[in-house]
Each structure stands twice: as C-alpha cells, then as structure tokens.
Amino acid sequence: MTTVAATPATAPGRAGGLKRVVRSILRSKMATIGFALVVMHLLLALLAPLIAPHDPTANNPSAVLYLPGGTYPLGTDSLGRDILSRTLYGGQYALGVSLTATTIAVVLGTLIAGLAAYYGGWFDQIVTRVLDSVLAVPALLALLVVVTIFGSGLWVIVLGVVVVYTGGVTRIVRAAAMDVMPLDFITAARARGEGVIYVLTREVLPNILDVVLVEFAMRASWVVLLISSLSFLGFGANPPTPDWGLMVAENRSLMAVVPLATLAPIISLATLIIGLNLASDGLAKSLGVDRMKEIIG
Secondary structure (H helix, E strand, O other), rough: OOOOOOOOOHHHHHOOOOHHHHHHHHHEEEEEEEEHHHHHHHHHHHHHHHOOOOOOOOOOOHHHHOOOOOOOOOOEEOOOOOOOHHHHHHHHHHHHHHHHHHHHHHHHHHHHHHHHHHOHHHHHHHHHHHHHHHOOOHHHHHHHHHHHHHOOOOOHHHHHHHHHHHHHHHHHHHHHHHHHHHHHHHHHHHHHHHHHHHHHHHHHHHHHHHHHHHHHHHHHHHHHHHHHHHOOOOOOOOOOOOOHHHHHHHHHOOOOOOOOHHHHHHHHHHHHHHHHHOOOHHHHHHHHOOOOHHHHH
C-alpha cells in the first residue's frame, strides 16, 4: 500500500511571516502614513460617542449657522446641528458600512473563486461568463439599479456594494487560485481523500491570502468613495444620518457662510481614501503582489 506524504500547505513562493510584512511596511514612509491615517480614522470612529460634544442628529433652532468657536468647535449647519459631532459619527457610518460590505464581498468572491478553481470545467466556464456580464456594467450604475429596486437603507447599500464588487474580487482571486491548484501539495491533499472545504481552507487559502488581503484593502477605498457618492446623489443614507456624502450635499450651498460644514466631511473622506490607498499599496509591495495586475484584472 502506497502512502502519500503530506506536503506543507504553504508554497515557498508565497511564504512570508507577519514580522517581515510589518518591517517592509515600516520601511516605506508612504505606507506608514497610509496605515497611520486608517488607524486614526478607526480610533476617531470608535471614540466618537466619547469625544463628540453634541448629539449629531439633534436639531437646535437657536444655534443655526454658528461659526466655529465656543461649544461648537467647527460651527453648526442650517439646522443647528454640530458639525464636529456629525463629522465624527460620519466616520462610524463610512467605516462601518464600507468594511461590512467589503468583507462580505471579499468572502463571497473568494468562496466562488475557490470553487471555480477547484471544480474547473463547465462550472468554471459558467462562473467566468457570469463575471464577464456583471463586470460589463459600471459600478455606480449597478448600485443605482439595486437602490432603485430595493429602496434606500443601510443593508440595501451593503447589498448593492456586494453585487457590484463580488465579481471583481472573484476574478482576481480565481486567477491566483488557478496558479495554486496544479501544485503538488494540492494533488497530495486530493489523493489523501480530503474534501473540497479542507482543500480550499487549509491548502489553497493560505497560499492566496496575500492576494485576498490586498483585494480587501483596495476594494475598501473604492467602497468608501462609492457609498459617499451615492449619498451625495441622494440615493444613500437618509437624513438625518451623519454621512459625509450627505453632509456635503446638504451644505454645499452654504460654503460662503459655514465653509467647514462642507470642508470637514470632504477632508475626512479624502484622508480616509488616501490612507486606504497608501496602505493597500504598501501591503501589496510587502506581500509581493503586483497591484497593477490587481487593478486591471
């Protein structure tokens, strides 16, 4: 009786410890700045209930269009709501919705990609054709269709983002999984009689985790911008939700009166997106992933 020897699950070309990745990121000034910006936004979002001076949704008719100062460090909007409080809580909304939607899209896309690479044949052909059809539709247009059909709301936005970005994640991760499937340790696992779940989670995933992580970081920055754009157009968060895109739409006509009501969410959105982009670039370089291939598929 012949025994198939178990082969280490991690292919040499994709091996790399966490310490090496951290050192590589820290050596890059731009990547360090990116991660610092992301961490700053995460901390501000988590601490918003403690540091926000006022209720972000409470109208105060006696404090309409206040300039910065006193109890309103950034002033108030046309309904007397504190701009600083709304900006801080806007980070909660942006990060909460974006990270939730991105996580679901990446997990679902990775699962579909793994199954397509594992089974191949007609199943892979069907997945590929469906992906081509989905990716042919512009992201914002597809999201607007979902919102038009199901209405607005947090979970509708999450559903729309998942519909829009799962296809792109699947395409990239499938290509990485296809590179791993022919390797010896996958053949050994199949010869041992391991099931599809074991092969995908214990053998394939550890060897494509770098691609999955970069996909997550890159898609997260796109999702933040997409969700804010949707709110700016009136199809995203409903008033009085403290959302950055909604804040810009509500206060853009008041730039000459209370400029910070528009500038504060714009600056917050810009720094978060810049941070996510720099972080994803740094992560891609430290893990040896070609980000241009990630972008163009």
